[in-house]
Amino acid sequence: MKRPRVVVTRPSNGPDRLTERLQALGCEVVAAPAIRIGPPRSYEALDALVRAPGRFDYLLFMSRNAVRYYVQRARRFRRGGPPVPTGAQVGVVGAATHAVAERAGIDVTIRSNGRTGVDLSAAVAADAATGARVAVVQAEDGLEEPAERLRSAGLSVTRVPAYRTRPAAVPREIAAAVRNGEVDALAFASPSSAVSFAVALGGLGTVPESVAVAAIGPTTAAACARAGRAPDVVAGDSSAEALAEAVVGHVKHPEGASTA
Numbered sequence: 001m002k003r004p005r006v007v008v009t010r011p012s013n014g015p016d017r018l019t020e021r022l023q024a025l026g027c028e029v030v031a032a033p034a035i036r037i038g039p040p041r042s043y044e045a046l047d048a049l050v051r052a053p054g055r056f057d058y059l060l061f062m063s064r065n066a067v068r069y070y071v072q073r074a075r076r077f078r079r080g081g082p083p084v085p086t087g088a089q090v091g092v093v094g095a096a097t098h099a100v101a102e103r104a105g106i107d108v109t110i111r112s113n114g115r116t117g118v119d120l121s122a123a124v125a126a127d128a129a130t131g132a133r134v135a136v137v138q139a140e141d142g143l144e145e146p147a148e149r150l151r152s153a154g155l156s157v158t159r160v161p162a163y164r165t166r167p168a169a170v171p172r173e174i175a176a177a178v179r180n181g182e183v184d185a186l187a188f189a190s191p192s193s194a195v196s197f198a199v200a201l202g203g204l205g206t207v208p209e210s211v212a213v214a215a216i217g218p219t220t221a222a223a224c225a226r227a228g229r230a231p232d233v234v235a236g237d238s239s240a241e242a243l244a245e246a247v248v249g250h251v252k253h254p255e256g257a258s259t260a
Contacts, residue, residue, distance in 0.1 A: 021244035062138035094238035117146035125153035170200035191223035198227035
């Protein structure tokens with residue numbers, strides 16, 4: 001039986017759990033990073049947070065990269081001790097971000113029931129006292145909605161850019177293979193990767209129906225839809241493993257798959 005060919009569009013700096021799980025499930029992975037992750041234009045806000053995290057009652061990390069860049073700067077400026085001192089409550093979006101935070105020695109106290117930054121903000125808004133100080137640590141071009149949700153609840157919010165996403169050049173031969181239906185699925189693990197890949201294709205509407213589009217969560221699914229094609233399947237939770245399993249489940253049994 002032919003191995004499913006799956007295009008993985010997120011950047012990889014070393015071992016990648018999405019690629020590893022897809023390969024373990026019998027897929028041929030076509031690597032086509034659509035974005036690059038790098039430092040923010042300025043570290044000023046992040047360094048101010050790292051040096052004095054106690055200024056805030058809540059630190060909310062919107063992604064794994066937000067945790068990673070925060071921890072990198074914490075290790076540079078604050079030798080010894082936990083990355084987030086006792087006192088500030090830490091919230092994260094999703095299981096993957098939770099796992100990265102715990103491995104870094106961060107005590108996570110709030111994890112949203114939902115899968116988006118707005119879900120986390122709603123959980124904090126329900127818990128926090130009016131006027132509580134909240135740092136939202138996210139991509140430089142991250143969504144405004146989480147901060148807006150907190151402000152509307154009467155909280156004092158500071159958005160802290162921890163990193164920046166930039167488009168990466170998708171190889172022309174991979175874009176052509178997608179348009180020609182020579183792959184079985186596209187796996188999108190972030191809204192930015194979906195948007196950037198769509199630009200390379202001339203819109204996700206150019207993807208043939210025979211090529212499945214898979215998203216890691218609702219925010220990425222919405223980005224796919226805006227880019228021209230609603231996803232065929234959305235992962236059961238926002239993790240690389242769940243995305244891989246959703247892709248393979250849809251490719252092998254498309255009639256039984258559904259979006260979330």
